[in-house]
Amino acid sequence: MKKNSASKTEALKTRQKAPLATPSDLRAAATRDITGAMNAILADVYAIYLKTKNFHWHMSGPHFRDYHLLLDEQGDQLFAMTDPIAERVRKVGGTTLRSIGHIARTQRVLDNDADYVEPQDMLAELREDNKTLAASLREAHGVCEEHSDIATASLIEVWIDETERRTWFLFEASRQGSGPA
Template sequence: MHASHNHSIEQKRSRGITDLSADATRDIAAALTTLLADVFTLYLKTKSFHWHMSGPHFRDYHLLLDEHGDQIFAMTDPIAERARKIGGTALRSIGHIARLQRLADNDADYVEAQDMLAELREDNLILTTSMREVHNTCDEYGDVATASLLETWIDETERRGWFLHEMTRRE
């Protein structure tokens, strides 16, 4: 084996268990960490709307947003662990989330039920677009493992958006 090849293998081992390049690790891990900030933002907004829901469809909306919150939260650990698995880092604090998030918070004292659902619909659409962008980064570097995870999450996010869209339609 060539000496420079051995050095290259040793560099990869020191970064972690991946055979992805240093550029791939940097770019994909950064994209995942930013995505994770948005997922936490959407999770907290979904739970807040779940807690503050009111109106004639309270029970149905309350239960749906609880289900959505559980689904969104279920993405957080795999996203963070994937970033770590390839040699990157994950979020470290609420402040870190605030610095990276692209989805807007909603601190209003009162939001109408239909406005909550419409805002979550838009946020899920934005999240879907962001996940597709991360998927494109994965494709660029041949990271099929991260891309595969993203495909499932894109489908779940599109489903949430579809439900929210149908619930906010004005017939």
């Protein structure tokens, strides 16, 4: 019995030491830089996703239905970004986020743990978070261009467009008044 347990322990140690570096024609510096940029993006996307769902769950007021549905749609779009981001990191030879703690240590977007947030403040906060994400995506795009990672840069271009759309919708949904006469 001890022999079997010892061989399982040895096998586990071997698996833990097994390299995860996916073969790539990118240089080690490119893998490092792209992995760092994209893991930060991934952490921010998870943070904005959870904040969006938090505000979706806790929305109230006269525009409840519209805002609730808007935030649900935006949350779905954010969550849909997470797997392609992580898979790009793995495709270029890097490793990605491993836990909620790792996300918390990496994210640049601030959490909102308030017991109550006014609906207009929710929309404004998410609008600013999405604007910040768009700027971060542009920076990551520059890193990808620097290292000729066309595939990641191409995906980032779509995510920038989606992020700008979320920002636009949040801006328009939070406008006061009826517009020009």
